[in-house]
Amino acid sequence: MSFGSTEMSAALKVSAITDLLDTYASNPAIFDDVVIPQTFTGKKSINFYLTSQYSSEAEIYDYTINCRAATMGESRTIASTVIDTISRENGSNYYIYCEVLGTISPADSLDNFNTPLTATIKLK
Structure with a gap:
């Protein structure tokens, strides 16, 4: 089960979003994981x-989406594009609603700016 x-x-894998990202193994740098490789x-x-627990009664799932980049502006641009592209998105079997959180500064010289979003996906 994919839990959404x-x-x-x-x-997330639409050109409006993927065009803003780097690539990894010839694919857009979008990772379904809590950490980046x-x-x-x-x-x-x-x-x-x-980020939520699964309930078999309602197929509603809450996700955190981290939009990472070298600058705060780039990070916010990615987050803004994600919101504009997928919030209130009606897929063939789902609906998504997003909210933006505050940008997090890099923890050290190896880290990036991160503008996290919360996304609630409801499967139909």
């Missing part, structure tokens, strides 16, 4: 992960 991650990944050497990426 298949739908979230499909919603150590072998990723780019700066602009997205990682997303489930």
Whole structure:
């Protein structure tokens, strides 16, 4: 069971978003994981992960989407594009609603700016 991650990944993998990201293994740098692979050497990426518990009664899932980049402006541009592209998105079997959180500064010289979003996906 994907717990909505298949739908979230499909919603994020559209050119409006992927054109802003670096690549990893010939794919857009979008990771369905709580961490970004150590072998990723780019700066602009997205990682997303489930942050709510699963209920079999309602297929509603809450995700965190981290929009990462070398500058705060780039990070916010990625986040803004994600919101403009997927918030209130009606897929063939899902609906998504997003909210932006405050940008997080890099923890050290190896880190990036991160503008996180919360995204609620409801499967139909």
